[in-house]
Amino acid sequence: MTNAIESRLAELGVTLTDAPAPAANYVPFVQSGSTLYISGQISQNESGLITGKVGDDLTVDEGAAAARTCAISLLSQVKAACGGDLSRLVRVIKLTGFVNSTPDFADQPKVINGCSDFFVEALGEAGRHARSAVSAGALPLNVAVEIEGIFEIK
Template sequence: MSIAERLNNLGITLPDAPAPAANYVPFVVSGNLVYVSGQVSNGPDGLITGRLGDTMDVAAGAAAAKACALSLLAQLKAACDGDIDRLVRVVKLTGFVNSTADFTDQPKVINGASDFLVEALGDAGRHARSAVSAASLPLGVAVEIEGIFEIK
């Protein structure tokens, strides 16, 4: 089954790839790798803001991370000229969690993205990963994730 068919079967429509907010590009293709700039947590109702360990719980943070993963796939699709089935695999994610100094469940938050990518992409969604805390993130968002993807 193609990636596009898997997404469709899950009822997932990728959003339009978000435009960069400053002087950078949303992705860089180098050989067979696509480096996608950090995607902030953004949903149908706008930015998903909050601070883990303060105004947001792990489940809400994981949902914010899943929203980041959707934006990563949207950027990847744009990098592949609209053909998401050029994806070979997710190579690595780096997740940043807006959290208090004593919050230690960053990996559980970023699991929202990782679990979604495996559900949507199967084995191609399995990846290396880092999950780190940030004292704050742009615009007060809860999560930001960048990714590296292999394409054909």
């Protein structure tokens, strides 16, 4: 089923893959009423995990690119939660981004912009959201970025 969101993703050259499976004892999403909570999605692409510390192993731009992959995984989870129908997505409510970064690194917001910018580019006003960007001394599997999200669906 193609809708406006999927058409926009195609224009951006983005293909949603199957939603990543949980790596531990949790569920990938929980729906409560019209609110959808998506578990943290880690930075990965077709080549595998995107790992390392931003401010040491990765630049801000590389971190932002890693955050963009988290956004795509979040959207894949939303699609799965909506039975494959992205037209049910109303808006992005809130994102919480964690950046595996060095103790002196202070540009976590610039890294998480990779996710935020993607949602605005793909969804327009419905992609604008509240957000937190937090430093982490380490993340699971040494990934560079992990982002969780809260969405409104119909």
